[in-house]
Amino acid sequence: MRKNIRQIFEKCKEEYDKINVELIESNEFGSNFKIYYPPKLVECTNCLPTQYGVVHRSGGPMPFTLGDCPWCGSDSGKKEHEHTETVRAKIYPSTGGFARNFYSKIHQSLEVVDGEFLGIFLLSDIEKIRSANYAVVYDKTSTTTGEIKVTLASEPIPHGIGRDKFFFCFWKRT
Numbered sequence: 001m002r003k004n005i006r007q008i009f010e011k012c013k014e015e016y017d018k019i020n021v022e023l024i025e026s027n028e029f030g031s032n033f034k035i036y037y038p039p040k041l042v043e044c045t046n047c048l049p050t051q052y053g054v055v056h057r058s059g060g061p062m063p064f065t066l067g068d069c070p071w072c073g074s075d076s077g078k079k080e081h082e083h084t085e086t087v088r089a090k091i092y093p094s095t096g097g098f099a100r101n102f103y104s105k106i107h108q109s110l111e112v113v114d115g116e117f118l119g120i121f122l123l124s125d126i127e128k129i130r131s132a133n134y135a136v137v138y139d140k141t142s143t144t145t146g147e148i149k150v151t152l153a154s155e156p157i158p159h160g161i162g163r164d165k166f167f168f169c170f171w172k173r174t
């Protein structure tokens with residue numbers, strides 16, 4: 001019995017998506033990718049602002065009587081809170097063969113920039129990536145400690161069969 005093209009295509013896509021999700025989630029091919037969002041000012045739990053500066057907030061962990069709050073180090077009653085979130089990705093350093101091939105496929109003329117990484121992510125994480133202030137990746141090929149701070153170097157671009165499950169983007173070392 002002959003299957004129609006549509007069914008074959010759908011079967012292919014299903015397999016492709018399944019395999020690539022497994023690769024991203026696997027320890028062998030995927031990596032943790034830690035997103036740091038822009039810091040937000042939050043109320044300090046240890047002090048309260050008054051017109052004369054800050055005073056100890058009842059129940060706060062570090063009582064004080066004079067000067068700046070020892071907990072947040074400020075006289076404003078606010079402190080910066082940096083929210084992070086970890087997603088999964090396949091990361092390729094620019095020196096690797098795959099990233100080079102990828103570059104040449106999508107941008108024939110694009111030079112491979114030193115210190116750039118290619119990341120392939122789940123499309124469901126695209127808004128998280130767009131909101132990132134910076135991120136930390138673990139480079140398995142690095143001979144040093146491996147943790148590398150990166151910032152987004154390109155627009156996230158939907159990727160894969162149907163372009164509805166994955167996206168890729170480039171990252172620059174900071």
Ligand SMILES: [Zn+2]
Pocket residue numbers: 044045046047048054069070071072073074077078
């Ligand atoms: Zn405080």
